[in-house]
Amino acid sequence: MPVPLDAQYEEIGYFARSHGVHGELLLMSDYPLDELAEQQPLVRYRDDRGDLLPARLVEVRRSDGQQNAFFVKLMHIDDLHGAEQLKGKKVWVDREVVEGLEPTGAPILYHQFRVFDEDENDVGIVVNGFDTGAQQILEVELDEDEQHVLVPAVDEFIVEVNEEDGYLVCRNLDMLKEV
Numbered sequence: 001m002p003v004p005l006d007a008q009y010e011e012i013g014y015f016a017r018s019h020g021v022h023g024e025l026l027l028m029s030d031y032p033l034d035e036l037a038e039q040q041p042l043v044r045y046r047d048d049r050g051d052l053l054p055a056r057l058v059e060v061r062r063s064d065g066q067q068n069a070f071f072v073k074l075m076h077i078d079d080l081h082g083a084e085q086l087k088g089k090k091v092w093v094d095r096e097v098v099e100g101l102e103p104t105g106a107p108i109l110y111h112q113f114r115v116f117d118e119d120e121n122d123v124g125i126v127v128n129g130f131d132t133g134a135q136q137i138l139e140v141e142l143d144e145d146e147q148h149v150l151v152p153a154v155d156e157f158i159v160e161v162n163e164e165d166g167y168l169v170c171r172n173l174d175m176l177k178e179v
Contacts, residue, residue, distance in 0.1 A: 033060050058073050
């Protein structure tokens with residue numbers, strides 16, 4: 001009888017974006033991955049068919065300014081194209097790898113939520129989120145020109161959050177372009 005996924009593996013985060021041209025990825029993690037760097041653990045992610053594929057972490061370094069962000073290098077990914085294919089994929093590790101580690105507690109904010117304007121136009125997607133200590137910031141990739149804008153999670157910009165359906169309604173995004 002097959003073992004359920006959540007009994008064998010722990011979801012630790014997701015690949016937010018590629019970083020550089022040599023296949024590095026920004027991994028938003030619920031766990032302090034820098035403590036795992038020497039172990040070079042296998043991580044797992046789902047491919048487009050839904051199969052759970054293994055990949056070995058060969059480099060891990062903490063991103064400046066974000067408690068739960070790590071730049072990682074996977075053994076079999078060596079270029080930008082390969083890294084881009086993993087963008088948005090959730091990441092799992094064997095449960096025993098994170099056993100004894102405390103989750104960071106840092107929020108992973110609205111990852112992959114669609115963003116709509118007040119006129120119900122689909123304008124983009126949340127690709128990253130972080131907490132500055134003063135406020136939460138969402139990185140939104142706009143559909144029209146693929147420009148990324150940083151959106152403070154305050155009433156001036158966010159009108160509605162629908163966690164059940166995975167979308168945000170925002171306003172005043174034009175104020176944030178080219179900033």
